[in-house]
Amino acid sequence: GAMLASDAQPLLEITSDVVFLEHGDLVVATKNDISFQELNSGKTVTRQSTKLDWSVEKLNKQGFPHYMLKEIYEQPAVFVDTVNGLIDRARPEPFSMVPQPGVELLDKAKRLILVACGTSWHAALLGKYWLESLSKIPVSVDLASEFRYRNPVLSDGTVVIGISQSGETADTLAVVRECKKLCVPTVAITNVRGSTLSREADAVFYTSAGPEIGVAATKTFTSQLVVMVLFAGYLYNRSSSANAMLLFDEMIRLPHILSDYLGSESGKENSLLEDVKKAARALVNLRGFFLIGRGYSFPMALEGALKLKEIAYVYAEGYAGGELKHGPIAMIDKNMAVVVLAPKDRWREKTISNLQEVKARGAIVLGIGDAADSELRSLCNHWIRLPEVPSPVGENLLPFLLAPAIQLLSYEIAVLRGTDVDKPRNLAKSVTVE
Secondary structure, three states, rough: OOOOOOOHHHHHHOOEEEOOOOOOOEEEEEOOOOOEEOOOOOOOOOOOOEEEOOOHHOOOOOOOOOOOHHHOOOOHHHHHHHHHHHHEEEEEEEOOEEHHHHHHHHHHHHEEEEEEHHHHHHHEEEEEEEEHHHOOOEEEEEHHHHHHHOOOOOOOOEEEEEEEEOOOOOOHHHHHHHHOOOOOEEEEEEEEOOHHHHHHOOEEEEEEOOOOOOOOOOOOHHHHHHHHHHHHHHHHHHOOOOHHHHHHHHHHHHHHHHHHOOOOOOOOOOOHHHHHHHHHHHOOOOOOOEEEEEOOOOHHHHHHHHHHHHHHOOOOOEEEEHHHHHOOHOOOOEEEEEEEOOOOOOOOOHHHHHHHHHHHHOOOEEEEOOOHHHHHHHHOOEEEEEOOOHHHHHHHHHHHHHHHHHHHHHHHHHHOOOOOOOOOOOOOOOOOOO
């Protein structure tokens, strides 16, 4: 017999041998075998099977109440695995990527265009901040569904990078196919070996997140951020090797900080969980949420709002801190929570002035900031502590600490509201429709 699926992951419990179909393949499955034909010509073709390198053990909840919570807790390990999969640790220079076609394309790129959908788009937005500030290469970020229907200017030296957890996202695939027709080099970032995107792009970088069962992306988002930092650091090292070394050292230490911050196992009370549970109980019945941040915290605000919509089904919007006064502040009253992402970085002062604006209009404020930031703490009704990041280059890595805070906040609110956390209504893990 044969089984057909839009994504390899659900087949893991049955077999690790899968065949990825090419565009326009026709499959004839009988009791005894499977054959493949080209739909247009009717010619019989052979398709090789791929062995998935994910273990089935990863598919159980390992004592966690939900897959999503387990996957949030796996983020420090996923960070390490993704770095180890892409970096040649035997070489002394920082961010030394393992030689492969994608690295050559990065070397030659004069401009990068990142295309993605949903959570992967938020990872791309963060990638833009890192790449432009560190490598000084111009970067534009597009929603795949928009990019493919306008006429973008693709000058010489442009490299298009498609980011997709499943590697099957229809709009992102369509962009890669269009670019190939135009002879624009393409790079894929995906979590699934053998996926359509990984085969159709000119080069591919794999995230090493392992299987993600929760429909809302958590650890795969973090692993995409790791790839973005590695790209930025690799290009940064060409112009500023001493500073790149500092950043690399901070990056290597980060999983330990992240691991301590999360606490070692589910249900073990630590400051993060305590803070999040307290805030969730206080905010669960409010009318909606605005999440605001500047700089690196802005894409994290968008991602936090998306998580609240996806799994808790609450009204939530992410905004750049400076944008609230241009209209949305009209929505603010005592039934609205404003979640302020204000870690200790170069944007903190401005974000605090935006916090004061919403506070003056009666909003309930949840601050997410450095544990030692008593000024910020005093301005907030509720508070989630971030661990201290020791050095100035560490501010580049703050999104990795904001991620579990916003993910757990949406998780706890969803649990209190009684929604199906791992399988939210109307959503699918692989979005293969346009």
